[in-house]
Amino acid sequence: MVPYYGHHSCKMFIRGKPIRFGYKIWTMASANGYPYALKIYGVLERPESFGKILTTSLHPMIFLRSLQGKRYEQREPSGTKKDRGFFDHICNGIVYLCKWNDNTIVTMASNHLTHHPVGSVQRYSQAQKKHIKIRVPEIVRRYNTSMGGVDTLDKLLSSYRPPEI
Numbered sequence: 001m002v003p004y005y006g007h008h009s010c011k012m013f014i015r016g017k018p019i020r021f022g023y024k025i026w027t028m029a030s031a032n033g034y035p036y037a038l039k040i041y042g043v044l045e046r047p048e049s050f051g052k053i054l055t056t057s058l059h060p061m062i063f064l065r066s067l068q069g070k071r072y073e074q075r076e077p078s079g080t081k082k083d084r085g086f087f088d089h090i091c092n093g094i095v096y097l098c099k100w101n102d103n104t105i106v107t108m109a110s111n112h113l114t115h116h117p118v119g120s121v122q123r124y125s126q127a128q129k130k131h132i133k134i135r136v137p138e139i140v141r142r143y144n145t146s147m148g149g150v151d152t153l154d155k156l157l158s159s160y161r162p163p164e165i
Contacts, residue, residue, distance in 0.1 A: 001025075010042040031145065033152030084123065085134030089115050098139050106140060113139040 001019040004011055012024050024041040087100040096114050100106045102123070115137035125132045 010040060012042065027150050027153060029149035029153045031147070031149045031152075033149050033156055035153055084125075084132075085136070087115060087135070087137050087140075089137070096139070098137050100137055100140050102134070108139050108143060110139055113142055115139060 001012070001014065001017065001022040001024055003019045004022040010023055011021060013021055014024075026039045026041055027035055028037040029035045082101045084101055084103075087098060089096065089098045091097070091114070094111060096110050098108050098110075098115055100108070117138055119136050119138065119141050120133045121136045121141070122131045123134055124130070
């Protein structure tokens, strides 16, 4: 959120946030905080011409997203408890879905990553009172290494924010 207290139709109010009034800006950023694209939320856009839509839709788009488990069907009964590090996957040829069990179940979808190669990460086990190695699919490992870029960008912007006049 970019703080703004004047009158404008795009200004938003979010209760409980440090910056409650302002513009909400969607950001696509690299893992080290470099912004690739910014889009102001709430601005009406004009429809694009057919030629522009056709040329952008011909190139495959890379997609990786973390999903909420409540929205999607469960393949196994919810009462079965799997070990930490267990993962299951399914693919229809276009979209790859992977469900990984860490502290909670993590569900991810991608159209360019799969679970190969399967790596390992260290996690602390409350039951064994020590660090253990668990299996992690490539899709989860890549997501974890590249997330946090927007948070880094936010931190840098708040550190070097110009003074308000």
